[in-house]
Amino acid sequence: MSQNIQQNDSSLYGKQIILGITGGIAAYKSADLLRRLIKAGATVQVVMTKGAQAFLTPLTFQALSGLAVRTDLLDTESEAAMGHIELAKWADLVLIAPCSADFMAKLANGLADDLLSTLCLATDAPVAIAPAMNQQMYKTAVTQQNLLRLNQQQRLIWGPASGVQACGDQGPGRMEEPEILFARVAHQFKLTNTLQGINVLLTAGPTQEAIDPVRYIGNRSSGKMGYALAEALQEAGANVCLISGPVNLPSPVADCVKVQTADEMYQQVFARIAEQDIFIGCAAVADYKVKEIATQKIKKNDKQLALTLIKNPDIISEVATFENRPTLVVGFAAETENLLDNASAKLLRKNLDLICANDVGSLTTGFASDQNKILLLMRSSEEHIESEQLPLASKKELSKQIVNIIAQRYNQKKSK
Ligand code: PMT
Secondary structure, X not given: OHXXXXXXXXXXXOOEEEEEEXXXXXXXXXXXXXXXXXXXXXXXXXXXXXXXXXXXXHHHHHHHHOOOOEOOOOOHHHHHHOOHHHHHHHOOXXXXXXXXXXXXXXXXXXXXXXXXXXXXXXXXOOEEEEEOOOHHHHHOHHHHHHHHHHHHOOOEEOOOEEEEOOOOOEEEEEOOOHHHHHHHHHHHHHHHHOOOOOEEEEEEOEOOEEOOOOOEEXXXXXXXXXXXXXXXXXXXXXXXXXXXXXXXXXOOOOOEEEOOOHHHHHHHHHOXXXXXXXXXXXXXXXXXXXXXXXXXXXXXXXXXXXXXXXXXXXXXXXXXXOOOOOOEEEEEEEEOOOHHHHHHHHHHHXXXXXXXXXXXXXXXXXXXXXXXXXXXXXEOOOOOEEEEEEEEEEHHHHHHHHHHHHHHHHHHHHHO
């Protein structure tokens, strides 16, 4: 498997991993594993047990990860920065490498007498262990019983490998090599990030609301953001249907329906919504349309011209309250001020699961630009909103990150 997965595997980009290190000579290999995870774009918080610190100092891992290593459950200074329960919730994966026989016994029996064991109990992220111990300690009945229990508790058991051991013995008990563990981590995220076979309906581009046969009310959306998302969704295995306003871009997906007005977009969305697992509203839909469209070109005269505008349907709000609502409804918020407040209010008012807020007042992000910067707001409960900043990047790169997060949220929601 290691040969098939690249070091810069995008499934690891932005992932939050706790790397737990317990007492064992194999701890030195964890430095290499950590380096690989960081290089692939993951954020890694290292947690060391007392035993681990007898083999290597926290400073080594701090230098590699860029984060102070956590060692104590009751350290007031670190707890003030991020409490252990918060840290447990932060993690997308907890990997314990090396995992000693002693730590396996603790984990199998639900003990929580240090930071790492407490994190394992407090997290709802997958916990993976890479056992490392003397071959006889590994083979002994009680260790095998612990392994069985850990397996039954859905802990992921990666290894051990077999071979010559540091103590000179030969047999099973060597920690898996860093490149193999890295590949396992990447594969694990691929499994949770996949949208294989999932139906996604996505809107993109502007809408145009006719004033007369030659004029319309429109906006600056180029479709770049939505089309990049369609491509990333397709790459993640989703069946994508793109409902697009008028843009000058080739569709990256076969199933693309072109519309002009908000009403047409509404009709095309609702003709398909019942079969969708995920809906994403990236289109810049006109909020208003002209009440009476002139049948002939309006002629200029010396008087002022007044148009009466009436409201268009709010497509995404209606999708979110539809009786057969998709599992995940994702919106975008185009703002020119108070990004966080305005986008949070939209997330709640429109009943969305997630909103991608972007500043459209700037020339380098938002409309028409090839780049964007997204503040992602996610509803984790009725009143609680989590946020994640996706820094300035190309719309294509950002789309991969957004799709990763959408897939994670979707799979989490489905498994509840
Ligand atoms: O196309 P590009 O040039 O690449 O630019 C990308 C973008 C700036 C258009 C995109 O990133 C973006 O922000 N899209 C949403 C634009 C918008 O209409 O935002 P809003 O804050 O007005 O609307 C909030 C949400 O409600 C959006 O999901 C929108 O699709 C939806 N909506 C709005 C009005 C309406 N009548 N029906 C809707 O479904």
